[in-house]
């Protein structure tokens with residue numbers, strides 16, 4: 001294993017996240033930005049009320065609703081590029097699988113505050129969240145397309161439960177709200193070209209501000225039971241697979257979906 005992979009693996013296991021500064025070249029970001037901005041503009045028009053009132057993200061960027069075939073293939077090739085797969089393989093040794101993409105932007109409504117959460121809290125009660133943390137996790141790879149304030153993360157919470165302060169804030173108990181500051185939070189400022197990798201189940205929040213537009217790629221270990229979370233339309237079809245240089249991330253998902261349907 002390369003030295004950098006070992007460091008990534010170590011940092012992820014210990015802290016739940018790591019940043020690779022200047023990982024992507026300017027031309028890689030320019031190409032990615034063009035496709036993602038096309039998606040974003042069409043999505044904004046189509047979801048005008050939701051965007052104006054409450055949205056702070058969209059998802060299914062690789063789907064067929066807003067992008068044409070070549071644009072989707074260019075996204076698939078970025079997601080499964082050597083650089084991205086080097087990071088994914090360092091964290092998930094056996095059959096990493098593609099789950100989804102999300103795009104994070106600033107909410108239009110200025111009263112909306114950035115809020116602490118664990119992604120698993122939307123699917124599970126407290127016991128289920130504890131299990132999710134102890135078991136296989138979903139990994140987020142955040143690719144900022146513009147310089148941004150970044151994310152605030154609570155190190156090590158990918159493998160431990162909340163302390164009292166964290167719990168009360170995240171769950172909005174005892175007069176706390178989920179946008180209150182946490183003494184354990186660590187702010188990670190990001191620039192276009194950086195890559196932030198973090199566990200979806202650690203306590204985290206996006207930091208609103210600047211002109212943020214960040215593409216998050218979500219991947220999981222095939223051993224985890226996440227195939228049902230994947231929307232078929234976000235995956236390449238068989239003719240597209242031929243035009244993806246290294247399609248195994250998507251093939252692993254397609255295989256899992258095939259088996260879950262049997």
Ligand SMILES: O=C(O)CCC(=O)C(=O)O
Pocket residue numbers: 056104105119140200204205206207216
């Ligand atoms: O950037 C944000 O607004 C939140 C990000 C987040 O929660 C996530 O990537 O799971």
